[in-house]
Amino acid sequence: MVPELFIITLLVFLIMQAAPGDFLDQYRLDPSVSKDFLQALEKQYGLDQPIMVQYIKWLKGLVTGDLGYSFYYRRPVSDLIGERVLNTLILSLYSFVISWIVGIILGVISALKKYSFWDKFLTVIAFTGIAIPGFFLALLLLYFAAKTGTFPVAGMYSVNHGKMNVWEGFKDIFWHLQLPAFTLTFGGFAGLMRYMRGSLLDVLNEDYVEFARAKGMPERVVIFKHAMRNAINPLITMFGFSLSSLLGGAVITETIFSWPGLGRLVYQALVQQDIYVVMASTVISVIMLIAGNLVGDILLAAVDPRIRLE
Amino acid sequence: MNEPVIRVQNLKKFFPITKGFLVKKKVGDVKAVDDVSFEVYKKETFALVGESGCGKTTTARTMLRLIDPTDGKIEIFGKDISHLNREKLLPFRRKMQIVFQNPIGSLNPRMTIGQILIEPLLFHKIVDTKQEAYDKAIELLRMVGLKPYHMDRYPHQFSGGQKQRIAIARALSVDPEIIFLDEPTSALDVSVQAQIINLFMKFQDELNLTYIFISHDLSLVRFISDKVAVMYLGRIVEIGDVDEIFENPIHPYTKALLSASPIPDPKIEKQRKRIILTGSVPSPIARPSGCFFHPRCPFKTEKCEKEYPNMYKVSENHQVSCYLVEKEGV
Numbered sequence: 001m002v003p004e005l006f007i008i009t010l011l012v013f014l015i016m017q018a019a020p021g022d023f024l025d026q027y028r029l030d031p032s033v034s035k036d037f038l039q040a041l042e043k044q045y046g047l048d049q050p051i052m053v054q055y056i057k058w059l060k061g062l063v064t065g066d067l068g069y070s071f072y073y074r075r076p077v078s079d080l081i082g083e084r085v086l087n088t089l090i091l092s093l094y095s096f097v098i099s100w101i102v103g104i105i106l107g108v109i110s111a112l113k114k115y116s117f118w119d120k121f122l123t124v125i126a127f128t129g130i131a132i133p134g135f136f137l138a139l140l141l142l143y144f145a146a147k148t149g150t151f152p153v154a155g156m157y158s159v160n161h162g163k164m165n166v167w168e169g170f171k172d173i174f175w176h177l178q179l180p181a182f183t184l185t186f187g188g189f190a191g192l193m194r195y196m197r198g199s200l201l202d203v204l205n206e207d208y209v210e211f212a213r214a215k216g217m218p219e220r221v222v223i224f225k226h227a228m229r230n231a232i233n234p235l236i237t238m239f240g241f242s243l244s245s246l247l248g249g250a251v252i253t254e255t256i257f258s259w260p261g262l263g264r265l266v267y268q269a270l271v272q273q274d275i276y277v278v279m280a281s282t283v284i285s286v287i288m289l290i291a292g293n294l295v296g297d298i299l300l301a302a303v304d305p306r307i308r309l310e
Numbered sequence: 311m312n313e314p315v316i317r318v319q320n321l322k323k324f325f326p327i328t329k330g331f332l333v334k335k336k337v338g339d340v341k342a343v344d345d346v347s348f349e350v351y352k353k354e355t356f357a358l359v360g361e362s363g364c365g366k367t368t369t370a371r372t373m374l375r376l377i378d379p380t381d382g383k384i385e386i387f388g389k390d391i392s393h394l395n396r397e398k399l400l401p402f403r404r405k406m407q408i409v410f411q412n413p414i415g416s417l418n419p420r421m422t423i424g425q426i427l428i429e430p431l432l433f434h435k436i437v438d439t440k441q442e443a444y445d446k447a448i449e450l451l452r453m454v455g456l457k458p459y460h461m462d463r464y465p466h467q468f469s470g471g472q473k474q475r476i477a478i479a480r481a482l483s484v485d486p487e488i489i490f491l492d493e494p495t496s497a498l499d500v501s502v503q504a505q506i507i508n509l510f511m512k513f514q515d516e517l518n519l520t521y522i523f524i525s526h527d528l529s530l531v532r533f534i535s536d537k538v539a540v541m542y543l544g545r546i547v548e549i550g551d552v553d554e555i556f557e558n559p560i561h562p563y564t565k566a567l568l569s570a571s572p573i574p575d576p577k578i579e580k581q582r583k584r585i586i587l588t589g590s591v592p593s594p595i596a597r598p599s600g601c602f603f604h605p606r607c608p609f610k611t612e613k614c615e616k617e618y619p620n621m622y623k624v625s626e627n628h629q630v631s632c633y634l635v636e637k638e639g640v
């Protein structure tokens with residue numbers, strides 16, 4: 001895990017540096033900013049040093065828990081991220097849970113009623129969900145919200161949020177949550193549903209499922225005890241994998257809906273070459289990815305005896 | 311003679327072929343099993359033979375009510391089960407069990423051998439307590455030649471032959487009277503095949519089992535069965551006692567099948583004449599007119615192309631559906 005982290009961060013750092021210019025370019029283009037001031041800034045941010053020195057300095061900071069300093073916000077990166085993590089988690093966990101529940105349930109229905117009207121209907125919905133780009137769906141929803149006024153157009157709070165009590169405040173956030181969460185869920189559940197359907201159909205064709213029926217087991221037992229337990233494997237692998245996208249998977253959606261989460265922060269940082277914010281988000285993604293896969297592997301070993309090591 | 315254990319009458323299973331995305335139109339049928347009738351008596355081994363896709367397995371699955379028949383009767387111990395609902399079917403499920411061809415796919419990879427064996431025991435209330443079920447499961451393992459310590463292992467830890475033994479133990483666990491053997495040895499090595507076959511024979515003696523045996527292996531069929539039915543494109547073309555059929559085959563298809571299987575005696579083997587069939591099996595969707603076999607039959611007449619031959623009685627225990635009988639005046 002440590003070498004992976006090292007290599008990935010180094011690569012991202014180099015790629016960021018390979019992009020033309022740096023954060024200070026916006027000042028360099030401004031004639032009213034003096035050369036001395038620019039040089040002072042360069043020195044302050046360490047941008048005058050060689051790339052490898054910058055990287056090693058950043059790495060040293062990382063080891064001691066210091067994620068660096070944001071040029072744009074002029075604040076430590078860890079503070080910025082700390083503020084935003086919760087917002088992102090609200091959005092991504094909410095849509096994560098819904099898409100998994102909906103995806104699995106609809107997948108099972110679709111598999112059990114194979115080739116029926118509902119299967120086809122759900123399939124059309126699923127492919128629509130996979131095919132529509134998230135940004136486009138988000139824009140459509142924004143348009144819908146603006147036209148009808150049933151949903152807030154963007155952001156996370158209403159203007160008067162500060163004056164609300166706890167319950168009203170919760171409702172306010174919940175209301176703002178719906179459209180971005182729908183955008184994420186619609187794209188997310190469809191794939192899961194198709195996976196669940198395919199996997200369950202595979203297992204339903206196995207002889208041991210047929211045998212369970214021949215034994216006279218009720219259909220409920222056949223499906224949930226014999227078939228589902230075997231069909232869930234690929235989804236568990238996916239579960240671990242998709243955990244990693246919890247913190248970084250909603251960049252576009254957050255940006256369009258002005259959701260004050262990590263994704264939007266990172267997007268802005270990328271545009272402005274605010275390098276240490278980008279680096280911090282890379283570290284988070286890598287850790288989430290590795291941890292997610294680990295969780296997936298552990299879950300898989302817990303449910304499937306064949307995978308356990310003796 | 312006593313009453314037959316199984317009596318299948320005019321059994322039919324058609325799978326509809328449909329076209330269209332939202333609105334379905336039926337464009338035809340795959341006639342997998344078409345008008346099949348036979349009787350099986352207690353302690354008999356009844357073999358179904360024929361090439362792939364001729365409807366042997368579909369017949370067996372329909373008889374087990376794993377798929378619903380389109381038409382016809384399936385009488386088990388004198389009771390027609392072809393339209394019973396799930397609950398009324400339960401006692402018959404206990405009496406009829408199946409051993410599949412592929413032992414890898416027929417055992418649930420997530421369950422230990424113990425769980426696999428105990429589940430049906432408790433479900434059908436063959437034993438009352440978990441302890442009794444456990445004891446009985448160990449007894450079953452012993453019967454098929456496995457060890458009690460295998461109880462807590464998972465299927466992937468066994469070899470093919472061992473898995474098939476487990477599948478047999480599982481089939482025996484509910485004290486069945488009829489066992490369907492769907493090519494139970496074709497996935498196994500020859501040496502293991504013999505062991506498994508001996509196991510089947512032993513249990514038939516000890517437990518008075520009736521077998522429906524589906525196989526491609528004709529020498530094996532001759533060795534273990536009492537009666538045999540040869541199927542072609544969903545219909546039985548020749549049926550009767552094993553010795554009758556093997557000594558005196560009448561249907562050209564049976565003859566061709568039999569001539570294809572080698573004889574262990576090299577002197578006789580040298581004289582063996584193979585009847586090579588030309589062409590391949592016609593599609594079960596659009597079957598030939600008249601006798602389904604006529605496009606490949608070396609003895610076909612004009613009549614064969616027009617009308618499907620009835621079942622003729624050759625002798626008391628031998629029936630065939632072929633016009634050759636008339637000609638030969640048997």
